Amino acid sequence: MNSEAEKFAGVDGAKGAWVVASIDGTTLTWTGCSSVAEVLEHTRDHARVGVDMPLSLPESGYRVSELEAKQFLGTARSSIFHTPVVDVLAAESYPEACAVSRQLTGKAISKQTWHILPSVKAWRDADFDRNRYVEVHPECSFRAMSPTTEFSSKKTGRGVGQRLAALQRWSRQIDLADLPSGPAVDDFLDAAAAAWSARRLHLGEHRVFGTADPSDRIVA
Numbered sequence: 317m318n319s320e321a322e323k324f325a326g327v328d329g330a331k332g333a334w335v336v337a338s339i340d341g342t343t344l345t346w347t348g349c350s351s352v353a354e355v356l357e358h359t360r361d362h363a364r365v366g367v368d369m370p371l372s373l374p375e376s377g378y379r380v381s382e383l384e385a386k387q388f389l390g391t392a393r394s395s396i397f398h399t400p401v402v403d404v405l406a407a408e409s410y411p412e413a414c415a416v417s418r419q420l421t422g423k424a425i426s427k428q429t430w431h432i433l434p435s436v437k438a439w440r441d442a443d444f445d446r447n448r449y450v451e452v453h454p455e456c457s458f459r460a461m462s463p464t465t466e467f468s469s470k471k472t473g474r475g476v477g478q479r480l481a482a483l484q485r486w487s488r489q490i491d492l493a494d495l496p497s498g499p500a501v502d503d504f505l506d507a508a509a510a511a512w513s514a515r516r517l518h519l520g521e522h523r524v525f526g527t528a529d530p531s532d533r534i535v536a
């Protein structure tokens with residue numbers, strides 16, 4: 317398998333839109349997309365694509381993949397929020413979503429979860445190969461990428477620098493001067509980390525949280 321001849325991508329949500337990081341050989345580039353359909357079109361020639369968005373939803377309780385990923389992250393576990401149960405997607409208001417979640421899990425959903433539900437729905441409604449497009453969590457990717465680094469918050473300058481340094485060990489052709497306008501720097505770095513995990517999956521070097529199949533899987 318010649319990974320250098322393949323292209324890989326990572327996708328991260330950015331204020332209702334999407335950032336796609338593509339790795340082609342040793343060159344990493346970023347593109348902004350306005351919809352999941354546009355993401356799928358942009359990445360249709362990529363061997364594997366990592367997506368920072370829940371691609372499977374539980375009917376009740378919590379996903380094993382998230383529980384295992386939280387354990388892997390240790391003190392940084394709060395960066396992973398629990399995926400809502402599938403019935404929450406039909407809720408028309410935040411109070412209704414919380415009521416549904418309490419009934420099935422014993423807990424309400426967070427406002428952060430409520431605000432990303434349109435993105436979760438968009439991926440759930442899309443038609444894509446669930447073996448080629450895989451769920452990732454960037455913080456798990458960064459931890460796997462640089463196990464000895466105690467990462468600061470990605471919202472801080474130190475945190476950005478740490479993540480950029482980790483990525484540059486993998487792809488030295490990273491130029492932040494050409495980033496598309498709009499999304500925050502951490503969105504671009506998260507997308508790049510997702511691409512790193514997508515490449516790892518293609519090479520069989522990845523770590524799996526949850527199941528080996530797409531039913532409940534996060535890849536790092």
